[in-house]
């Protein structure tokens with residue numbers, strides 16, 4: 001059914017598409033074609049060559065790294081439709097988004113909602129330009145799933161807070177410029193005694209110690225705060241509002257971690273193509289090992305359904321306005337499927353898919369092993385699968401607490 | 404839930420209101436007891452016809468409303484929730500075969516009457532207990548012979564769309580067509596239909612893959628019924644857990660049960676997306692074979708689990724005929740085996756994807 005409005009919007013979209021194309025032609029360095037964004041990941045230190053830097057700056061200047069954020073804070077100010085066009089054109093050109101990380105995924109959207117005007121002016125534009133790396137100071141040795149049990153304490157000293165305590169599992173802590181943290185400002189109230197504040201990682205009294213993971217990488221740290229001075233203007237929202245703000249940030253985190261798009265990219269080559277390379281095919285070109293073929297099809301069917309679910313969630317939350325509890329469902333499903341896929345990839349490759357280093361393995365085989373091991377974290381961090389189940393049961397399904 | 408337009412919302416609300424108020428599961432119990440010859444209440448089907456549901460995918464020029472597949476799916480989903488016995492799916496599929504492959508004359512002849520529900524159609528495809536996609540029924544000089552197993556809604560149907568070795572044929576109930584009952588666990592209308600030199604009229608205007616096109620529609624619309632069933636089992640189970648008290652606690656407060664419900668909720672979300680994805684593919688006209696395979700495979704997987712958990716989580720009462728949840732288990736397996744078992748569909752998915 002054609003309406004009068006359609007042709008007009010279509011041509012506005014076409015104009016925008018043209019604009020994107022010429023921007024990409026002028027600014028995206030061909031050498032970077034089909035490369036991933038090393039900066040957006042928290043798994044490595046910054047290593048930016050001149051081409052990467054130029055590309056990041058070009059995107060940063062446009063605000064297109066965070067296409068739907070408001071223009072006044074350095075975002076792209078695009079509609080979702082335009083952002084989709086931008087994504088399509090970038091994919092066609094083999095271009096990646098050079099702006100990413102926790103600032104983009106979780107902190108930015110939360111600050112846009114809860115921050116003061118000054119805080120937005122100060123912190124959002126550098127995130128939009130990809131200049132500042134943020135880390136998340138939530139977990140503590142005795143506050144993981146039971147996050148509200150955190151003990152790191154911020155004492156009111158008039159014009160500043162004095163922060164003491166320990167955080168753990170701080171991803172990218174050793175490379176971050178700043179930390180968004182939840183800390184205790186009142187010991188008498190578990191949930192209302194928590195505040196959300198921003199801490200400079202190079203402030204005196206902040207110390208980070210990297211921890212090695214089963215994957216061999218050391219992207220996460222213990223972070224110690226000893227008499228760290230945090231200016232009052234770094235408090236986000238009101239004192240005691242930290243639990244509310246912190247939970248909202250977790251919803252953004254979950255939506256991102258569930259990973260429709262990003263995970264699909266991370267996954268590299270298809271299971272079926274890999275199987276055709278590593279195991280025999282019959283004379284019709286089908287994978288000869290029928291059990292394996294069946295497993296792959298079983299996975300792919302559910303993966304299709306998951307992608308459709310992620311798409312549906314976006315459409316529905318758009319219609320309802322804002323993020324929703326469905327983020328818990330997506331996180332739970334997406335991370336489980338991601339792990340299944342990694343296990344299947346290993347199974348397909350046999351021992352060749354279990355190389356740890358050196359001779360006899362391709363880069364992608366070695367990367368696959370590390371990704372498989374690192375992937376085990378996805379059902380733990382950002383609220384474990386068990387915690388997502390609790391959230392779904394209680395908040396979405398209205399199942400009661402044990403009395 | 405897909406984002407619906409106003410027309411679709413009205414249709415869904417109407418179907419939901421009607422199914423809940425006029426046609427709750429007690430209506431199915433009545434059909435089961437009274438055993439009308441058709442396997443459904445003719446009055447109920449007449450009402451559904453008057454509401455325009457039989458003609459949802461039939462073009463307006465042939466008396467339908469042409470609301471599309473998403474709309475048909477919405478209605479079917481609501482009917483699934485109350486296990487409404489009706490030939491809605493069977494007849495819609497027969498009509499769609501004619502829309503896709505009929506000559507103008509065949510369309511003129513059948514579609515207006517299918518659209519009002521006056522004529523009930525059904526697909527007579529499979530020749531054994533499993534869907535294989537291979538048919539040996541043959542036509543010689545306009546006369547069709549062969550035996551079709553477990554034809555859905557055969558008792559009320561007067562028009563059969565029959566898969567023969569060389570394509571699809573229209574056969575009217577009458578000379579050369581005989582039925583023998585094949586009562587299945589869901590106690591709906593199923594019959595073995597034998598064609599013995601029955602007059603057959605070929606659907607010759609469709610694409611070469613007409614049979615597959617119709618089967619994809621069958622998979623998606625059946626999956627929509629299964630979605631309604633799964634949603635209903637989930638909802639009643641959740642309600643039950645919230646009120647049943649054991650160990651001085653409502654069962655819903657036990658984490659072991661909460662996590663099972665959260666798992667089922669996630670599965671249900673995937674099933675809904677897969678089914679709606681199939682309906683959208685039909686309306687959009689692209690990617691249909693793959694979308695249909697995904698929709699039915701997910702429907703099979705999730706309804707299978709849901710129907711088992713539904714009984715288990717109800718405990719003893721779930722085992723009683725007096726309680727509804729068992730009906731869903733019995734119908735679930737029949738639909739799972741129709742138009743492709745899970746194994747068949749995985750094989751098809753892999754073949755479509757080229758591995």
Ligand SMILES: Cc1cc2nc3c(=O)[nH]c(=O)nc-3n(C[C@H](O)[C@H](O)[C@H](O)COP(=O)(O)OP(=O)(O)OC[C@H]3O[C@@H](n4cnc5c(N)ncnc54)[C@H](O)[C@@H]3O)c2cc1C
Pocket residue numbers: 135136137138139140141143144145146168169170171172220377380381382383384385386387390
């Ligand atoms: C790679 C990685 C990166 C991380 N990055 C960060 C970061 O940047 N910043 C940050 O603040 N944190 C980070 N985390 C921490 C992460 O959020 C926590 O590990 C997580 O919340 C789980 O807490 P825990 O490790 O203390 O496990 P525990 O809470 O001790 O849980 C142990 C097990 O018990 C289960 N469990 C716990 N409570 C319940 C319950 N009520 N019901 C049922 N089961 C339960 C859990 O699901 C889990 O299986 C990271 C973790 C990992 C692995």
